[in-house]
Amino acid sequence: xxxxxxxxxxxxxxxxxxxxxxxxxxxxxxxxxxxxxxxxxxxxxxxxxxxxxxxxxxxxxxxxxxxxxxxxxxxxxxxxxxxxxxxxxxxxxxxxxxxxxxxxxxxxxxxxxxxxxxxxxxxxxxxxxxxxxxxxxxxxxxxxxxxxxxxxxxxxx
Amino acid sequence: xxxxxxxxxxxxxxxxxxxxxxxxxxxxxxxxxxxxxxxxxxxxxxxxxxxxxxxxxxxxxxxxxxxxxxxxxxxxxxxxxxxxxxxxxxxxxxxxxxxxxxxxxxxxxxxxxxxxxxxxxxxxxxxxxxxxxxxxxxxxxxxxxxxxxxxxxxxxxxxxxxxxxxxxxxxxxxxxxxxxxxxxxxxxxxxxxxxxxxxxxxxxxxxxxxxxxxxxxxxxxxxxxxxxxxxxxxxxxxxxxxxxxxxxxxxxxxxxxxxxxxxxxxxxxxxxxxxxxxxxxxxxxxxxxxxxxxxxxxxxxxxxxxxxxxxxxxxxxxxxxxxxxxxxxxxxxxxxxxxxxxxxxxxxxxxxxxxxxxxxxxxxxxxxxxxxxxxxxxxxxxxxxxxxxxxxxxxxxxxxxxxxxxxxxxxxxxxxxxxxxxxxxxxxxxxxxxxxxxxxxxxxxxxxxxxxxxxxxxxxxxxxxxxxxxxxxxxxxxxxxxxxxxxxxxxxxxxxxxxxxxxxxxxxxxxxxxxxxxxxxxxxxxxxxxxxxxxxxxxxxxxxxxxxxxxxxxxxxxxxxxxxxxxxxxxxxxxxxxxxxxxxxxxxxxxxxxxxxxxxxxxxx
Numbered sequence: 001x002x003x004x005x006x007x008x009x010x011x012x013x014x015x016x017x018x019x020x021x022x023x024x025x026x027x028x029x030x031x032x033x034x035x036x037x038x039x040x041x042x043x044x045x046x047x048x049x050x051x052x053x054x055x056x057x058x059x060x061x062x063x064x065x066x067x068x069x070x071x072x073x074x075x076x077x078x079x080x081x082x083x084x085x086x087x088x089x090x091x092x093x094x095x096x097x098x099x100x101x102x103x104x105x106x107x108x109x110x111x112x113x114x115x116x117x118x119x120x121x122x123x124x125x126x127x128x129x130x131x132x133x134x135x136x137x138x139x140x141x142x143x144x145x146x147x148x149x150x151x152x153x154x155x156x157x
Numbered sequence: 158x159x160x161x162x163x164x165x166x167x168x169x170x171x172x173x174x175x176x177x178x179x180x181x182x183x184x185x186x187x188x189x190x191x192x193x194x195x196x197x198x199x200x201x202x203x204x205x206x207x208x209x210x211x212x213x214x215x216x217x218x219x220x221x222x223x224x225x226x227x228x229x230x231x232x233x234x235x236x237x238x239x240x241x242x243x244x245x246x247x248x249x250x251x252x253x254x255x256x257x258x259x260x261x262x263x264x265x266x267x268x269x270x271x272x273x274x275x276x277x278x279x280x281x282x283x284x285x286x287x288x289x290x291x292x293x294x295x296x297x298x299x300x301x302x303x304x305x306x307x308x309x310x311x312x313x314x315x316x317x318x319x320x321x322x323x324x325x326x327x328x329x330x331x332x333x334x335x336x337x338x339x340x341x342x343x344x345x346x347x348x349x350x351x352x353x354x355x356x357x358x359x360x361x362x363x364x365x366x367x368x369x370x371x372x373x374x375x376x377x378x379x380x381x382x383x384x385x386x387x388x389x390x391x392x393x394x395x396x397x398x399x400x401x402x403x404x405x406x407x408x409x410x411x412x413x414x415x416x417x418x419x420x421x422x423x424x425x426x427x428x429x430x431x432x433x434x435x436x437x438x439x440x441x442x443x444x445x446x447x448x449x450x451x452x453x454x455x456x457x458x459x460x461x462x463x464x465x466x467x468x469x470x471x472x473x474x475x476x477x478x479x480x481x482x483x484x485x486x487x488x489x490x491x492x493x494x495x496x497x498x499x500x501x502x503x504x505x506x507x508x509x510x511x512x513x514x515x516x517x518x519x520x521x522x523x524x525x526x527x528x529x530x531x532x533x534x535x536x537x538x539x540x541x542x543x544x545x546x547x548x549x550x551x552x553x554x555x556x557x558x559x560x561x562x563x564x565x566x567x568x569x570x571x572x573x574x575x576x577x578x579x580x581x582x583x584x585x586x587x588x589x590x591x592x593x594x595x596x597x598x599x600x601x602x603x604x605x606x607x608x609x610x611x612x613x614x615x616x617x618x619x620x621x622x623x624x625x626x627x628x629x630x631x632x633x634x635x636x637x638x639x640x641x642x643x644x645x646x647x648x649x650x651x652x653x654x655x656x657x658x659x660x661x662x663x664x665x666x667x668x669x670x671x672x673x674x675x676x677x678x679x680x681x682x683x684x685x686x687x688x689x690x691x692x693x694x695x696x697x698x699x700x701x702x703x704x705x706x707x708x709x710x711x712x713x714x715x716x717x718x719x720x721x722x723x724x725x726x727x728x729x730x731x732x733x734x735x736x737x738x739x740x741x742x743x744x745x746x747x748x749x750x751x752x753x754x755x756x757x758x759x760x761x762x
């Protein structure tokens with residue numbers, strides 16, 4: 001699939017095509033495309049007049065960026081210290097079992113990407129799972145199944 | 158200005174928002190309209206109230222009545238009783254644990270009573286998206302004073318004399334930093350607000366940015382005047398969308414009101430701010446790494462000196478302070494250094510915000526005077542440990558900090574005491590742990606975090622954190638050797654000594670403090686192959702306690718691997734060969750009939 005060059009360019013232009021705004025540009029590209037397509041990285045490097053390796057360096061250094069396409073739903077498990085002591089790792093294991101993917105990967109059907117985060121800062125409701133920006137607090141192993149079902153809408157046949 | 162007889166202050170910090178506080182706000186507005194009260198009662202969304210454990214929260218002013226754990230279903234009753242009939246609703250009020258009578262007023266609740274709000278003075282009382290409300294509570298008064306009555310040198314002297322030290326971790330005197338930057342000749346000079354709060358289990362900066370963004374902004378403009386900076390950057394983690402949004406609104410409003418931009422308050426002083434989003438890297442909280450990140454590069458720390466005050470952003474003199482530090486500044490200028498001096502201890506002045514989380518009854522955000530004891534925070538404000546369990550440790554200072562045991566509960570909280578005890582102030586995360594928390598597992602957790610977040614520049618940090626992680630992981634899996642402990646201590650020390658930035662220099666702390674205070678737990682794992690807290694999977698197994706099992710089938714249904722055998726009303730059994738130790742059965746059991754058993758029990762069977 002070709003990357004929409006005009007779209008990428010508009011995002012570069014939005015940040016005045018400045019090198020210092022590289023992170024902001026990549027964040028916007030990721031938001032639009034759900035990941036950082038290789039073509040987009042090349043285009044950014046060319047537009048900003050910097051070596052591709054430097055763009056890739058930033059794209060792989062920061063946790064927020066993904067170089068592979070991500071699922072339709074992003075499932076984020078908080079593994080901050082507060083969530084950890086309240087059982088966060090058990091919740092992650094349950095999600096890994098239910099979705100049948102290890103953390104950091106996308107399900108075969110492309111529906112879910114399972115990711116972890118170091119802290120979301122809402123420790124009071126930990127352990128926390130966030131799916132598509134929706135917070136599910138006080139998560140328990142038993143709640144995971146029903147939560148996932150909400151997002152696993154049957155495909156229209 | 159319109160006057161209302163009552164204000165409903167709905168907490169809209171991230172904690173409450175994730176519990177649905179915006180739905181509560183909508184429901185309140187709708188109900189108030191239905192009852193025709195819209196000209197008498199106003200609903201306001203405020204920043205984080207602090208008592209996150211009890212969200213969603215609504216405070217009714219001027220009565221000061223505190224409602225908690227609200228649901229949309231409670232709203233009609235609340236509006237009818239309290240606002241129409243004038244009868245506060247008891248069943249929605251806070252009832253302290255082990256008591257029966259509710260505490261109606263916020264100021265009487267233990268959680269709030271012992272706090273001293275300076276930085277968080279506006280939390281839960283103003284709408285952070287309205288500059289007028291900030292101004293109404295003396296906002297921008299300090300800026301007016303700094304710009305029209307004070308010279309840059311006078312501002313720096315005031316901050317120096319106040320004794321304010323950086324709230325981001327290391328505790329460097331803020332005034333000294335400013336003075337060092339002010340005397341540099343190179344221009345332009347820059348200011349950076351460090352809001353890259355990467356410590357897991359900490360949300361102080363986020364709450365300040367969400368509850369009172371103008372306080373941070375005002376502090377920065379004052380700082381800019383002091384050092385002669387013309388441009389500033391507010392660096393905020395992308396994981397904090399609400400903080401980003403509120404800061405953006407604050408900057409726009411400040412510009413519209415002549416408090417930012419050209420000729421601020423007609424004083425001829427120019428300064429502007431820009432927001433920079435982080436992209437998720439713990440190390441970018443380190444000041445030289447943060448500068449690299451603002452420049453759009455990989456957040457890799459560099460050797461200091463030269464310090465940012467001499468050569469910072471784009472090689473120019475730069476002052477970097479943490480969110481909380483910036484938000485403290487206007488208070489000092491407005492009320493005077495003498496007043497600030499009077500708070501706290503000999504070497505640690507003022508107040509500090511802590512995120513009190515983990516195994517604690519009252520999870521939340523607290524601001525306390527420096528010098529308060531850990532016991533006062535954990536038991537007085539935090540309400541102690543829930544579920545009748547015992548206190549084991551409190552982890553302070555994030556991955557760079559350490560775990561302090563019960564015998565240090567009377568330790569005063571200040572920079573020096575915490576460092577002497579092996580922890581550090583850090584940015585203020587305070588994670589409470591009970592006897593069901595395994596300290597070796599905690600050390601493993603932090604090492605895993607650090608080896609993942611180490612930028613890789615220094616060999617000592619890159620390799621040291623990895624090797625330490627492998628050793629501790631081995632210990633939790635029953636593969637530890639007696640010689641491991643000495644090796645861990647050596648590695649931790651070398652990582653500390655030979656690394657360049659704060660991340661590596663403190664990476665040994667979680668290991669060193671757990672070894673110092675909880676060595677017996679390591680020994681139990683190594684010598685007895687036993688996890689005393691029942692956490693480390695390879696050293697435990699789940700068993701059904703026959704005297705408690707009622708044969709209800711709940712655990713059997715919950716088990717993902719069909720490892721549980723049993724029929725209705727008969728005692729169940731766990732087939733250990735199928736059990737994957739996920740803990741689903743224990744969670745499902747309502748009779749506490751499933752227990753993690755230690756190694757010694759396994760050997761008997």
